[in-house]
Amino acid sequence: MHHDVRRPSIARIYDWLLGGVDNYPADHRVGEDLLGIAPGCRTVALTNRAFLRRVVHTLAHDYGIRQFLEHGCGLPARDNVHEVAQAVDREARVVYVDNDPLVVAHARTRLVENPRTAVVAADVRDTGAIFGNPAVRRLIRPGEPTAALFVSVAQCLDDEDVTPMIERVKQRLAPGSFLVVCQLTSPYPEVRDRVTNLMHKATEGSWGRLREEHEVRGYLDGLEIIEPGLGDVADWRPERRPTLSSAAAELIAWGGVGRLPG
Ligand code: SAM
Structure with a gap:
């Protein structure tokens, strides 16, 4: 793993x-191209991030989850998982996973003082x-229910990888x-x-594809x-007014939460 700022990275484009x-600048150029194709791209990123915050708060507060594993955590931003979970219970434990060296370095710097949080380069x-x-x-x-998060990361993976990855994680997790x-x-x-083509080129192949809703539904079968x-995760337990329907939106962060039999 290397950190070359002349090459765009998914984490930095999202940031x-x-x-x-x-x-x-290499990231800005891809970001501008994305906005050219889909002007709603920035709104979708913010919507996705707000969903992440709500979902972690809900799982910690309403469902009593105290351990979180975030796959593809991205650069530290507002309301990182450990901040949201530990605001509910300071004993909550969080592990972040990412394969981008800049993400890992920044996350480690931010987490040094927090013994119940770690970042894994994988x-x-x-x-x-x-x-x-x-x-x-x-x-x-291993015996306690975990929230395993795959938020805005499946689009970075090929079709043949996503379902087996989710299946393997399911088998590692406690009931409930x-x-x-x-x-x-x-x-x-x-x-x-x-x-998909733009991101494939920009990331030199470290990208899967945009999918359709029914494909994402299949991951939680x-x-x-x-x-x-x-x-649309904009509509997942919104805190204020119901969001406007995004039926006509060109990009939608789509998904939700499934529970293993407990
Ligand atoms: N989960 C965060 C969120 O929703 O706000 C960040 C999502 S960001 C769009 C996707 C992250 O997944 C990036 O930080 C990228 O480095 C990471 N990623 C992509 N493919 C990965 C892989 N195969 N292994 C580990 N991390 C990966």
Whole structure:
């Protein structure tokens, strides 16, 4: 793993869309191209991030979850998982996983003071390495329900990788655990193709594809889907007024939360 700022990275492009400062001209150019294809891209990134915050708060506060494993955590931003979970209970434990060296370096700097939080440098598809990592073994108790998060990361993976990865993680989790899955979708084939092609080129192949809603639904097959179900995550337990329907939106962060039988 290397950190070359002349090459765009998914984490830095996403950081740029969110209004963060850990990004460089190579990332801005891809971000601008994304906005050219899908002007709603920035709103979708913010919507996705707000969903992450609500879902962690809900699982900690309403469902009593005290251990979280975030696959593909991205650069530290507002309301990181440990901040949200530990605001509910300071004993909550959080492990972040990412394969971007800048993400890992920044996350480690931010977490130095927090003994109940760790970051693991790993590929999210490498379930064995993740669960065998000393930090995961220390913080994620195998007998206790976990929230495993896959928020805005499945679009970075190929078709043949996503379902097996989720299946492997399910098998590692205690009964009553939660899977949070949300990915970038588009109802429009042209938008799916253009964004997929742009990101493929920009990341030199470290990208899967934009998908359709029914494909994301399939990732949570067989699980009990908790309220309000699967859909545009803007509508997942919104805190204020119901959000406007995004039926016409060219990009939708789509997903929800499934619970393993407990
Ligand atoms: N989960 C955060 C959120 O929703 O706000 C960040 C999502 S960001 C769009 C996707 C992150 O997944 C990036 O930080 C990227 O480095 C990471 N990622 C992509 N493919 C990965 C892989 N195969 N293994 C580990 N991390 C990966």
